[in-house]
Structure formats: C-alpha cells, structure tokens
Amino acid sequence: MKLTEMSAEELASFKAEVQKKYDDFKAQGLSLNMARGKPSAEQLDLTEGLLTAVKSSEDCFAEDGTDCRNYGGLDGLPEAKALFAPMLGVTPDELIICGNSSLNIMYDTIAKFVLFGTGDGEKPWKDTKVKWLCPVPGYDRHFLITEKMGFELVNIPMDKNGPDMDMVEKLVAEDDTIKGIWCVPMYANPTGTTYSDEVVKRLAAMKTKAKDFKIFWDNAYCIHHLSDTPDKLLNILDECEKAGNPDRVYMLASTSKVTFPGAGVAMIASSEKNIKYLKSMMTVQTIGYDKINQLRHVKFFGTYENLMEHMKKHRAIIEPKFKIVLDTLEKEIAPLGIGSWEKPNGGYFISFNALNGCAKRICQLCKEAGVVLTGAGATYPYGKDPDDSNIRIAPTFPPENELKIAADVFATAVKLASVEKLLAK
Incomplete structure (x- = not known):
C-alpha cells in the first residue's frame, strides 16, 4: 500500500514500526560511507602492477628516445596520446595529456578564459558579466568551479535524454553573457543519463549570442559500463565541426576511477585550433607534466583494447554493489511510492528522488545512524535543491557487507522522513 493512501492511524502505526527499526540501527554505532564516488580498495x-611498470632508469625512455625523467613533452608522450585518444574518440593532435586530475584541468582552463579570453577574439571573461548553464541534478564540483569564478549559475532541468534543449537554445540565443554549459554526457553524475543523439546535435548546432560560448564535456564515465549493452554517445567534436562550430567544445576524461585517483592521468581534447591556444598558455605554467606516470600507464595497458578488458574487472566488482542498493530500493521503497530512481547502465551513482521536502531530513537521519551521504542539495548550484528531494547515492566504496547495512539504513531513513512529512500535513 502506498504511504500517501494510508489513513492517519495507519501512518502513525507505520511510523512507530519504522522508528523502532531506526533506533535499533542507531544503537549499533555504525560508521558507514556512501558519500563520494570513490573506487574501493579492491x-x-x-x-597494483602500475607501481612497478617502470622499474629502473632503463625503463624511463619513451618510444622516440625521450628520457621521461627530464624536462619536455608539454602535451604528453605520443604513445600516451595514442593510448587514450580512443577514450574520447579524437586524434592524438586533438588531445593534451596532463596531470592526474580532470577537475584541475577544468578549473585551470576556465581560469585562463577569465584572465585571457578564449582565443576567439572576444574580451577576457573578467571584463564582463558571465552566466553559466548547469544541468540539474549535476556534479557539485563543477558548480563550485564556476561559482568561485563569480559566474551566475542557471539551473537547466535534466530528463532521460539530457538537458532541456528548448530551454538551453532559448537562453543562449538571447543572452550574450551566457558563456558556457557543464555536461557529463555519458552515465551522468548523478542521474546515469546518457545524452541522446538529438541533444548532442542540438548542443553542437545551436545559435549562441555569445561568440565565445563553450561546452565543457566532462566524459568522466565514458568507459565505466555496467552491462553487456553499454550506452552509445555521439561524438560531439565531430558534430560541432559538421555544424560549423568546430571550436565550441572541450572534452575531458581521466583514469581517476580506472587506475589510481591520486596518481592517474587526465586529458583534454578539442579542435586543433583550441589545443594550439591552450598549449600557448601552458608554456608559461609548466614545461611538461609527469611523463614517467604517463609511461607507467602505457606500459601497464599497452593497448586501448587491454584498457577496455581492464574495465570489465571493475564492472565485476561494482555491478553487484549497484544491485544491492537497487534491490533494496525496489523491495523497501517502490511499494510505498515514496521515491523514484533509474537503474543506471554505467557510471558511479544512483540518483534518488524523495518526496519533496524530505532530502535534508533523510541525510540527517542517515548521519545520526552512522551512514554518511553526499549532502542534500549538493547536486544543485549553490547547494540549493528547490524541491529538497534529490540525493546522490555512491555505492562503489563500501564492502558489500557494509553496503547492505547502509542501504537498509537509507531505506529506513526514507520511510521515516516520508511518514513524518505526511503526518505533519
């Protein structure tokens, strides 16, 4: 029976039962974490073999004879570019291999545009008001970058195909202060959505009043599949070129959830014109990134095909964890009609939508019972979810035995917060 169909007496009885289960969890002194999308120790x-892929000074030479211990190689080792270019569907000439963090690349690139402009002949963004489009629910660290830069953040609703393109097209056509949009186009954080072909084509072709409008295409989960029928994503760089906007998009990815989050490699891809512009500014800040680490990755994987085989090992570990959470939601929440979610086909998150006005209370209840979640509101700019309903669940980090308990605590908190809300009415 759905909770909204219960009488006041039935709700009170339900609340007493759920409260007892919740109090039992609190008494256990739990300390469980489903807050961030971290790989597990497993x-x-x-x-582990990455740590010894370069064993001695004799192993430190690239294919062209470059001594990776020394200066140079501004845009990355040629063999590293060749290895990772297929991740984003680009050529090595359209790619720069950087340090370990794509988030750092995004921050750094936007900071360059603020200080020096985009290379499109328009003035630097520090000299003008800037607005930025933010598909919601979305990635909190994206929003923080543009918030800290002083941009005005504009919410764009997401649906099963991606951002609301009618809204996006209208806004960018009318307002030249709108300079860009955040996109996590495949297995989006947190919804798991992969942008449809139509959405990709419309983003590439839309008319923008700002001549220096940019798409930041953070394809963080492009090889993180969770099924034998992975989603397909249209190549936006190709579509931008076809539409006559070849310099509109910056594509990003990393091995943060493939190898070691603190010691992977990250990359940015764009048109050759944009890459040339970025490199012209990079020469001021670095003579080259960590080539030995790039070489480690090349030696460890060898080929892109080997990299994709490696990702099957990740799937074998995390797919059962997603199943634990999804099965719990289906068993405990679905019959009561007090939440909604999608089964993602890849990525790292499950996006849960509670009854309006319940997300903060659910997170509070979980915290008090010893389960840490990403804070309610984090999936919206400025940390403000207008409906107070969305919660991002990250199942990957805890061991399965702990995850089962954490999922049960979460479901209990959802029930308790929901019945409190209904009784308060």
Missing part, C-alpha cells in the same frame, strides 16, 4: 588493487 578496485585499486587491480592496478
């Missing part, structure tokens, strides 16, 4: 162990 996943990190998959890449």
